[in-house]
Amino acid sequence: MVVRAERLLFITTSVSNLGDGKPTDTGLWLQSLAEPYYLFQKKGYITEIASLKGGSAPVDRHSTQPPHNRHPMVKRFLNDREALVQLENCTPVAFINPERYSAIFITDGHAIAADAPYSRELQRLVSQAFAEKKVVAAVGYGVSALLNAKILDAKHPQAGMSILYGKQVTGYSNAEAEASGFGADHPFPLEDKIEAAGGEYTRGSRNEGPFANRAGLIITGQNVASALQVAELVVEALSYGVRLTP
Known part of the structure; x- marks a missing residue:
């Protein structure tokens, strides 16, 4: 079923490095954009892409090389002039x-x-979107963008706290970071940051396996393999005019 033409906004990074002397060859992991992008289009949504600073978004070159460029949605995106523009x-x-x-x-x-x-x-954008009861979704390290977004409702019991406070949230796990063997290539232990923000960290049963979680307005995915599941939960939340409670 094709839903009405609502607008969905992707947000991606504007940097290609982690700073503090860490490796510089990074950026957007393309699959995390490509899979949701085409699912949303298929469902009839209008999609737009924003980044922290605007302009050309840096793409992690590893995500466009073998074997990752053989993923059908990545391959499609790389040959889609409109998407690339x-x-x-x-x-x-x-x-x-x-x-x-x-x-x-x-x-x-x-x-x-x-x-x-x-x-x-x-922080302003995410906090305002959450306050307006919009769906806020993130996958992998993208969940770090939610850490400092605040509950704006002065009447809310946790006013001023992170929007993750008291919610089940997933994101790239400490175990996955350790198992990858890349050490310094990882920015910080996201699992620890989620818990420090008051979120209840949850994860799937295996490293790098797909796992997504919905907690009210907030939908999170553990890793890039979870991007499609996150997108499906977004569609489910928005279909038939359904609106969730914060």
């Missing part, structure tokens, strides 16, 4: 009005953890 001309998050969108989706990649958690513009 969007990715090369992202709107800065400072210019985004969340009222225009039914949901926002924050993509994966190590680099998103280097700029998203520290962006006041993104």
